[in-house]
Amino acid sequence: MIKLVKANSPINFVLMFFLMFLVWAFKFYYMPTEIEVYDLHNYFLPQFPETVFMKYLSAVLAFILYYGFALVIIKINSNLMIIENAYQAPGILFVLFTGFFINAQRILPETIASIFLFIAVIRVFGAYKKHSAMINILDAAILVAISTLLVHKLVFAIPLIIIVLYIITPVKFKELIVFFTGVILTYIVAITIVWLWGDIELLYQTAKSTIVSEYANYKYTSFNYVVFLPIGLLSLIAIISRFTIGIPKKISTRRFQTSIVLILIILSLFFISPFSTNESVVLMFPWLSLLISNVLINAKKIFVSMIFGGFILSLLFVQVIQIVYYMSLY
Numbered sequence: 001m002i003k004l005v006k007a008n009s010p011i012n013f014v015l016m017f018f019l020m021f022l023v024w025a026f027k028f029y030y031m032p033t034e035i036e037v038y039d040l041h042n043y044f045l046p047q048f049p050e051t052v053f054m055k056y057l058s059a060v061l062a063f064i065l066y067y068g069f070a071l072v073i074i075k076i077n078s079n080l081m082i083i084e085n086a087y088q089a090p091g092i093l094f095v096l097f098t099g100f101f102i103n104a105q106r107i108l109p110e111t112i113a114s115i116f117l118f119i120a121v122i123r124v125f126g127a128y129k130k131h132s133a134m135i136n137i138l139d140a141a142i143l144v145a146i147s148t149l150l151v152h153k154l155v156f157a158i159p160l161i162i163i164v165l166y167i168i169t170p171v172k173f174k175e176l177i178v179f180f181t182g183v184i185l186t187y188i189v190a191i192t193i194v195w196l197w198g199d200i201e202l203l204y205q206t207a208k209s210t211i212v213s214e215y216a217n218y219k220y221t222s223f224n225y226v227v228f229l230p231i232g233l234l235s236l237i238a239i240i241s242r243f244t245i246g247i248p249k250k251i252s253t254r255r256f257q258t259s260i261v262l263i264l265i266i267l268s269l270f271f272i273s274p275f276s277t278n279e280s281v282v283l284m285f286p287w288l289s290l291l292i293s294n295v296l297i298n299a300k301k302i303f304v305s306m307i308f309g310g311f312i313l314s315l316l317f318v319q320v321i322q323i324v325y326y327m328s329l330y
Contacts, residue, residue: 012088023099141182216274230314238291
């Protein structure tokens with residue numbers, strides 16, 4: 001299977017679909033009630049109603065969205081050469097990563113925010129060696145601002161995008177002005193829309209409660225330690241491998257990968273903090289899929305077999321653990 005994942009073949013797109021359907025099978029068949037006891041919505045993305053139809057609709061929409069996101073990751077990697085000769089590998093890994101936490105297999109603010117954040121960073125990558133990158137920077141500002149509207153605690157992504165911008169290209173003062181203008185205008189537009197057609201007080205109260213909330217009582221449990229340990233180990237391997245395996249020759253590729261390492265570190269720290277939900281793990285998946293692809297493509301054969309084998313075994317293990325846990329509850 002490793003050969004197929006590493007190959008450039010149209011069959012991989014079909015493989016992606018069936019692998020993703022396989023790791024989502026329990027969700028589609030059993031459709032367990034979500035196990036968290038905290039709210040996972042905000043003013044801009046209300047929670048789906050508690051009906052069987054709406055739960056299935058949420059899961060199906062999330063499946064389509066994630067599969068489309070995997071295709072986008074493949075296309076972007078092909079265009080920018082973030083991981084050289086990776087072909088469909090990042091997309092295949094991404095759909096497998098979506099199987100690590102069954103409770104996140106639905107439409108969530110984190111689901112949508114991860115896409116906006118990813119595209120914002122990619123727009124910054126597109127500024128590499130551009131004489132004028134104003135449009136890229138404005139797009140990145142708008143996209144990252146939208147991600148923070150969906151998940152308010154992602155406000156740290158705004159300075160993170162600026163750091164990535166400095167890694168990718170020399171930054172002029174007027175470009176920083178454009179960036180902050182884009183962020184502020186996005187917030188103004190959102191608040192204006194709510195003020196005209198919504199409830200501005202409800203928006204304020206929702207945002208306030210979301211920002212100050214902590215999830216330590218729900219995160220630091222033996223169940224979560226078992227489920228998320230493989231993600232932690234894979235993140236560590238992905239970060240270390242950037243500096244030890246297959247150092248790219250192209251300057252742009254090196255800068256892209258360095259930026260992704262920084263992003264993954266920051267998102268990992270956010271995830272293990274008491275301020276993020278368990279479902280925030282989905283924010284890490286696109287970056288992990290790219291960096292783990294680097295391991296599969298450029299590492300020595302024995303190391304590739306160990307990492308890929310461990311990846312699949314850990315995925316099966318955490319799926320079984322979660323299924324047994326769900327069945328014990330319901």
